Amino acid sequence: MKGQILKALRERSDYLSGETLSEQLGISRVSIWKHIRSLKKDGYVIEASPRGYRLVSSPDLLLPYEFPDLEQRIHYFPEIGSTMDAARELAKKGAEEGTIVIAEAQTHGRGRLSREWLSPEGGIYFTLVLRPRISPAYAPRINLMASVAVAATIKKLCGLKAELKWPNDVLIEGRKVCGILAEMDAETDVVNFVNVGIGINANTSVPQFEKTVTSLKDALGREISRKEFLSALLVEIERRQALLMEADLLEEWKKLSATLNKDVRIMSLGEEVIGQAIDIDATGALILKGQDGSLRTVLVGDCIHLRE
Amino acid sequence: MKGQILKALRERSDYLSGETLSEQLGISRVSIWKHIRSLKKDGYVIEASPRGYRLVSSPDLLLPYEFPDLEQRIHYFPEIGSTMDAARELAKKGAEEGTIVIAEAQTHGRGRLSREWLSPEGGIYFTLVLRPRISPAYAPRINLMASVAVAATIKKLCGLKAELKWPNDVLIEGRKVCGILAEMDAETDVVNFVNVGIGINANTSVPQFEKTVTSLKDALGREISRKEFLSALLVEIERRQALLMEADLLEEWKKLSATLNKDVRIMSLGEEVIGQAIDIDATGALILKGQDGSLRTVLVGDCIHLRE
Numbered sequence: 315m316k317g318q319i320l321k322a323l324r325e326r327s328d329y330l331s332g333e334t335l336s337e338q339l340g341i342s343r344v345s346i347w348k349h350i351r352s353l354k355k356d357g358y359v360i361e362a363s364p365r366g367y368r369l370v371s372s373p374d375l376l377l378p379y380e381f382p383d384l385e386q387r388i389h390y391f392p393e394i395g396s397t398m399d400a401a402r403e404l405a406k407k408g409a410e411e412g413t414i415v416i417a418e419a420q421t422h423g424r425g426r427l428s429r430e431w432l433s434p435e436g437g438i439y440f441t442l443v444l445r446p447r448i449s450p451a452y453a454p455r456i457n458l459m460a461s462v463a464v465a466a467t468i469k470k471l472c473g474l475k476a477e478l479k480w481p482n483d484v485l486i487e488g489r490k491v492c493g494i495l496a497e498m499d500a501e502t503d504v505v506n507f508v509n510v511g512i513g514i515n516a517n518t519s520v521p522q523f524e525k526t527v528t529s530l531k532d533a534l535g536r537e538i539s540r541k542e543f544l545s546a547l548l549v550e551i552e553r554r555q556a557l558l559m560e561a562d563l564l565e566e567w568k569k570l571s572a573t574l575n576k577d578v579r580i581m582s583l584g585e586e587v588i589g590q591a592i593d594i595d596a597t598g599a600l601i602l603k604g605q606d607g608s609l610r611t612v613l614v615g616d617c618i619h620l621r622e
Numbered sequence: 623m624k625g626q627i628l629k630a631l632r633e634r635s636d637y638l639s640g641e642t643l644s645e646q647l648g649i650s651r652v653s654i655w656k657h658i659r660s661l662k663k664d665g666y667v668i669e670a671s672p673r674g675y676r677l678v679s680s681p682d683l684l685l686p687y688e689f690p691d692l693e694q695r696i697h698y699f700p701e702i703g704s705t706m707d708a709a710r711e712l713a714k715k716g717a718e719e720g721t722i723v724i725a726e727a728q729t730h731g732r733g734r735l736s737r738e739w740l741s742p743e744g745g746i747y748f749t750l751v752l753r754p755r756i757s758p759a760y761a762p763r764i765n766l767m768a769s770v771a772v773a774a775t776i777k778k779l780c781g782l783k784a785e786l787k788w789p790n791d792v793l794i795e796g797r798k799v800c801g802i803l804a805e806m807d808a809e810t811d812v813v814n815f816v817n818v819g820i821g822i823n824a825n826t827s828v829p830q831f832e833k834t835v836t837s838l839k840d841a842l843g844r845e846i847s848r849k850e851f852l853s854a855l856l857v858e859i860e861r862r863q864a865l866l867m868e869a870d871l872l873e874e875w876k877k878l879s880a881t882l883n884k885d886v887r888i889m890s891l892g893e894e895v896i897g898q899a900i901d902i903d904a905t906g907a908l909i910l911k912g913q914d915g916s917l918r919t920v921l922v923g924d925c926i927h928l929r930e
Contacts (some may be wrong), residue, residue, distance in 0.1 A: 426809060447891050449921035451759040451905055453810040481811060496810040501734060501803065502761035503789060503922035504891070508810065583755050583812070597759055613757035614811035 315341065316349050317382030323360070323369040331366035353379070376416050376438070380541045384414065384548065391417040396424050398497060398511045401441035405499065405507040413443040414548075423513060425493050436517040438540050442510045442551065446558055450500045453508055454598030455558055457482040458567045460494045460510050463550035465570050471546055472534050477572035480591065480600050480617050485572060489528035491515050512547075516540050564594060573617060578602070582615035623649065624657050625690030631668070631677040639674035661687070684724045684746070688849045692722065692856065699725040704732050706805060706819045709749035713807065713815040721751040731821060733801050744825040746848050750818045750859065754866055758808045761816055762906030763866055765790040766875045768802045768818050771858035773878050779854055780842050785880035788899065788908050788925050793880060797836035799823050820855075824848050872902060881925060886910070890923035
């Protein structure tokens, strides 16, 4: 309901009377007043006058009411250990597809292969619960889907060119701006749920000495609206969910890929593999061509681009 | 320690003195006496005389002390909801590879695709925690491995020919004697743990009207020693774990397969696929040849053999 109130206030540049709001939303004027008071507590500045209410400013937070169409599906935390852990708990209890856990900051943010993901305030950190009816063999396509959606959103909202590094890093000018982690719970032949965690260096500042990481703010030279970005990103993801098993998804990934046609070195389960990245297969695995011309499929690993 | 005491008693047909036991195991005679008392409570009949202790009989239970080499890794329950649920809890808390949950009966035994698995006393029900460093795409090989190990154990201990139905049913004369369920927790490209649940109709009796199910007891015409069977099966599984990614495993499965070369109908994620089963690929997927000669790979589904 707070989302509906904010939406109504935003659609009006002038004051909106409590009476109009009450009629429009079908709740009592006392309820309206209680929600307004709660929004003020959250940091919204709302002017109240005899003419009604007027939204003066909103806090820069990813509160559920900022996403009125999704409000019911969002679990919001000012700070949390890890959105992945919270989402797993929810998914195990049956949370439906589309459930989202958002945090302003994570104290134990996780990256791929049990690594840490630094998650200070100013970034965008969320985990999305998905329940695709696919074999676990195809689950890496979910990472591809998420990385393509992030790159598309960066292009659309920031006008910046984002590239993808296999398996699922999003880069701007060769520097990582977003990490993606997908964890799944499955029978060995069919997925129960896949939780996709996306961490974006949005309005965070990256130290000058750090040459492999960037943020949207640093790349753009100004802060972005995190809620606009997250809204747009969720739309881009949803649009691609239906295409998860389509060839189009792989084509889109290939077009954005910074890995294809490069010589790469991959650490794969303790083994080092070197070759030219020539394609990805239907499961999202990378196909490498060795110096002797032999082909090899790599399912998992950390990829290093050896040269441009 | 109770396992060590039982082992020592079993190696001796005559009485074994408390003093000898105490020296052999390096614990006090009072400790020995306490363990003997505890074993008696569990149903072991142990005669105590001035000449020492003698094991008269053991209960027909899969108690951890019956597997002295594995005792530390076994979590035993006379009755449990589901060994899969207990094993998942343990694995999430970091239980090491080889942890085993055994139950004499399950009140909510689970089969593939959220089906029920009837688990009355007399069967063998356990879940094994594995942590293979493989991509989830290869996880179905764990089901193949388990089913091959079960068939080999049936052959070895019961002298019966067991066949395998894709993906992982074990059949005797066309009737199901064992079900296997593997659940995994993974990043989309690397496995964290796979829990393999095996349910065997051992000394249970199958109603006469039931034409698709059998038990070892019904097939053999006598009861088997469940602990001998489980001991042997765990050895067969362990021997094949190292071979998980080897071609030998697939060859062994193919030799035991009742599905290959048959016409089959498979319900795969809501879609029906019909064809001749001609092979399995490296991920354990079934390769079907359609009437028009086209090949198709099926990753998941329920398989029905259409004719001999």
